[in-house]
Amino acid sequence: MKKSTSLFLLAALFGTNALFAQQKKAAAGTDQKMNTYINNLMSKMTLDEKIGQLNLPAVGFDVTGPILSEGVDEKIQKGLVGGVFNTFTPQAVRKLQELAVTKSRLKIPLLFGYDVVHGHKTIFPIPLGLSASWDMSLIEKSARIAAREASADGLNWTFSPMVDIARDPRWGRISEGSGEDPYLGSLIAAAMVKGYQTNSLSNKDAILACVKHFALYGAAEAGRDYNTTDMSLIKMYNEYLPPYKAAVDAGAESVMVSFNDINGTPATANKWLLTDLLRKSWGFKGFVVSDYTGINELVAHGLGDLKTVSARSLAAGTDMDMVGEGFLLTLKTSLQEKKITQAVIDQACRRILEAKYKLGLFADPYKYIDEERAKTEILSQQNRFDAKRIAEASMVLLKNNNQVLPLKNNAKIALIGPLANNKRDMIGNWSAAGDWKQAIGVMEGLKNVAPDLDITYTKGANLVDDAAILKQINANGADIVADQKSPEDMISDAVSAAKKADVAVVVLGESALMGGEATSRTSLDLLPNQKDLLKALTATGKPIVLVLMNSRPLTLTWEDANVTAILETWFSGTEAGNAIADVLVGNYNPAGKLTTTFPRSVGQIPLYYNHKSTGRPYDGVSNEKFKSRYIDSTNDPLYPFGYGLSYTTFAISPIKLNKKTISAASPIQATVEVKNTGNFDGEEVVQLYIQDIYGSVTRPVKELKGFQKISLKKGESKMVTFTVTAEMLKFYNADLKFVNEPGDFNLFIGGNSRDVAQATFNLSK
Numbered sequence: 132m133k134k135s136t137s138l139f140l141l142a143a144l145f146g147t148n149a150l151f152a153q154q155k156k157a158a159a160g161t162d163q164k165m166n167t168y169i170n171n172l173m174s175k176m177t178l179d180e181k182i183g184q185l186n187l188p189a190v191g192f193d194v195t196g197p198i199l200s201e202g203v204d205e206k207i208q209k210g211l212v213g214g215v216f217n218t219f220t221p222q223a224v225r226k227l228q229e230l231a232v233t234k235s236r237l238k239i240p241l242l243f244g245y246d247v248v249h250g251h252k253t254i255f256p257i258p259l260g261l262s263a264s265w266d267m268s269l270i271e272k273s274a275r276i277a278a279r280e281a282s283a284d285g286l287n288w289t290f291s292p293m294v295d296i297a298r299d300p301r302w303g304r305i306s307e308g309s310g311e312d313p314y315l316g317s318l319i320a321a322a323m324v325k326g327y328q329t330n331s332l333s334n335k336d337a338i339l340a341c342v343k344h345f346a347l348y349g350a351a352e353a354g355r356d357y358n359t360t361d362m363s364l365i366k367m368y369n370e371y372l373p374p375y376k377a378a379v380d381a382g383a384e385s386v387m388v389s390f391n392d393i394n395g396t397p398a399t400a401n402k403w404l405l406t407d408l409l410r411k412s413w414g415f416k417g418f419v420v421s422d423y424t425g426i427n428e429l430v431a432h433g434l435g436d437l438k439t440v441s442a443r444s445l446a447a448g449t450d451m452d453m454v455g456e457g458f459l460l461t462l463k464t465s466l467q468e469k470k471i472t473q474a475v476i477d478q479a480c481r482r483i484l485e486a487k488y489k490l491g492l493f494a495d496p497y498k499y500i501d502e503e504r505a506k507t508e509i510l511s512q513q514n515r516f517d518a519k520r521i522a523e524a525s526m527v528l529l530k531n532n533n534q535v536l537p538l539k540n541n542a543k544i545a546l547i548g549p550l551a552n553n554k555r556d557m558i559g560n561w562s563a564a565g566d567w568k569q570a571i572g573v574m575e576g577l578k579n580v581a582p583d584l585d586i587t588y589t590k591g592a593n594l595v596d597d598a599a600i601l602k603q604i605n606a607n608g609a610d611i612v613a614d615q616k617s618p619e620d621m622i623s624d625a626v627s628a629a630k631k632a633d634v635a636v637v638v639l640g641e642s643a644l645m646g647g648e649a650t651s652r653t654s655l656d657l658l659p660n661q662k663d664l665l666k667a668l669t670a671t672g673k674p675i676v677l678v679l680m681n682s683r684p685l686t687l688t689w690e691d692a693n694v695t696a697i698l699e700t701w702f703s704g705t706e707a708g709n710a711i712a713d714v715l716v717g718n719y720n721p722a723g724k725l726t727t728t729f730p731r732s733v734g735q736i737p738l739y740y741n742h743k744s745t746g747r748p749y750d751g752v753s754n755e756k757f758k759s760r761y762i763d764s765t766n767d768p769l770y771p772f773g774y775g776l777s778y779t780t781f782a783i784s785p786i787k788l789n790k791k792t793i794s795a796a797s798p799i800q801a802t803v804e805v806k807n808t809g810n811f812d813g814e815e816v817v818q819l820y821i822q823d824i825y826g827s828v829t830r831p832v833k834e835l836k837g838f839q840k841i842s843l844k845k846g847e848s849k850m851v852t853f854t855v856t857a858e859m860l861k862f863y864n865a866d867l868k869f870v871n872e873p874g875d876f877n878l879f880i881g882g883n884s885r886d887v888a889q890a891t892f893n894l895s896k
């Protein structure tokens with residue numbers, strides 16, 4: 132009998148308690164076996180070999196940091212490498228694994244890591260776009276496909292999910308995470324870990340997840356990458372830490388430390404963070420890896436020389452050193468000088484060996500090398516099909532005047548813009564193994580999806596004309612070459628094309644390499660040359676559909692006031708063009724919702740929906756002087772968190788509560804009726820927010836506590852019920868105790884965080 136069948140029978144016969152007991156016993160048995168194996172192995176290891184396991188050099192195709200590792204083959208043979216990253220393919224991985232398991236003394240297999248961030252070869256939307264789907268099963272699916280492709284290509288470890296809460300779109304890495312909300316971010320973190328690791332790492336297509344960047348990397352001052360963070364504990368616990376914890380609770384086996392300083396101690400050397408919080412309080416059992424040269428960078432942070440910072444980092448809880456070799460070069464001396472103990476080296480080494488054991492690498496070091504699977508699974512038709520539907524689900528309709536979208540099938544269309552007939556940028560940043568040549572651009576997509584549409588294409592503007600930005604991104608491979616035509620001539624061609632058409636579809640935004648690591652911006656406007664094009668096009672009086680591709684919220688105040696429709700498509704991956712075309716022609720009705728606020732101007736940043744009230748809140752209308760407001764702008768965003776339109780419209784009824792009081796034992800139910808009042812079938816994300824009106828500490832004006840994505844046929848209505856429990860009202864108080872406090876609460880339900888119905892209930896003592 133198969134093991135799963137026997138467990139099922141056991142559960143059927145004796146109930147789930149017996150099943151859990153059996154599973155616990157099995158896990159304890161595996162732990163026992165693993166411990167015996169590793170004890171035995173470690174008893175044979177020299178100090179150098181143990182320190183070697185803590186070393187993670189970068190080799191191969193990609194450069195994702197400031198320096199490259201040297202002499203890696205030789206170090207592998209000497210047992211001085213625990214894993215490598217930035218290389219893949221069955222052939223490349225086999226070559227290095229062979230060195231480890233045939234040439235090194237103890238034949239310990241290597242880990243193979245890579246930034247499989249939003250897909251391996253089949254690329255999905257950038258994570259910020261993925262999050263806008265609010266669809267956990269699609270998000271998990273994207274991680275599952277990524278893991279299947281990556282594992283077939285020799286990889287056993289991904290540096291994902293990136294779960295940093297970010298409220299500052301100047302920070303280019305906002306694109307790599309799930310936006311500003313801790314609740315949604317936590318669900319996504321868990322879904323991705325599940326997608327990568329499956330229910331058992333012993334599965335052939337399961338890979339280690341690595342939660343990053345621990346912690347608070349998204350709160351970098353001024354949105355400048357790698358910059359300092361300084362934050363109260365209560366804010367950390369309530370607003371920034373939940374997604375990391377959710378990923379750990381979901382079983383993530385590794386954690387990557389962030390580059391930033393946290394309240395005076397950089398994360399990489401922060402014992403409170405890496406040991407007290409992560410291990411002692413959260414019970415994390417996996418291993419912790421530094422970020423790229425993160426240990427060496429502690430010297431520039433001002434904590435000491437390489438020997439000092441390496442010892443301090445290990446003692447704090449960093450187990451593995453990415454690229455920097457501070458551990459390799461200095462830990463032995465630090466041990467001799469009694470600056471560290473043998474026990475901390477052993478502990479870090481054990482954690483890395485345990486990960487290898489759980490992956491099954493000691494049983495079969497070539498487990499992840501599968502030429503056949505690589506051939507059939509990578510970029511398969513099925514994966515591309517899934518990538519298209521996931522891309523469609525990520526798109527957010529920001530404006531749609533006069534129902535200009537979906538495009539009418541007899542309309543004459545001027546397709547304009549540097550991103551309209553572009554493949555290079557479709558897969559976005561951190562699509563490390565992705566091949567942009569496999570991507571579908573918008574022009575190609577429209578031809579695939581609607582071959583009869585009458586389309587004329589004109590470029591209209593260079594993607595980037597700004598000399599400073601060009602210099603920076605071209606140095607990193609953006610390959611942007613200025614068109615032979617002058618900007619004026621390009622605009623004039625585009626204007627003539629628009630004049631001859633019924634509607635202009637204008638595809639603008641950032642270059643993919645303007646997002647991701649080290650791409651902070653001080654302006655979030657469309658680049659001036661693109662804006663000039665757009666202004667000239669709007670002056671024609673033709674309807675303008677602006678299709679955006681960008682890694683972050685942009686400031687679109689002028690665009691919102693002047694163009695007819697705006698579709699946010701992020702960088703949506705290998706199938707970008709087909710997915711965008713499906714949305715434009717109405718084969719798919721957009722249902723994405725923003726997971727990060729779009730400000731009106733950079734001056735409003737940080738701007739997020741779950742902020743606190745001041746003592747002098749502004750109502751948005753009065754002219755009273757002593758209010759918390761700007762004299763030159765409103766406080767509210769251009770597009771709020773949770774916002775996104777559909778080709779149809781939805782009406783949400785007032786809220787009905789089944790009772791007014793909630794207690795620990797007895798939740799309440801809040802119900803609304805949602806009606807599709809427009810002319811298309813569609814989906815709506817119905818969102819539940821709660822406000823704790825009076826607390827022992829100040830609480831946000833609103834916090835997302837639940838949502839349901841429902842689909843409704845034209846004219847159809849559905850009742851949507853949320854169960855609100857006392858547990859959902861808990862937060863960390865001034866003593867960092869996770870509590871709820873009796874009193875009154877506001878409950879809001881709506882299609883975004885701004886336009887909501889409201890009710891009030893009470894939590895009894």
Ligand code: NOJ
Pocket residue numbers: 195196246290343422423648
């Ligand atoms: C640096 C980045 O911060 C991190 O996200 C990435 O995983 C590593 N480099 C490895 O490429």
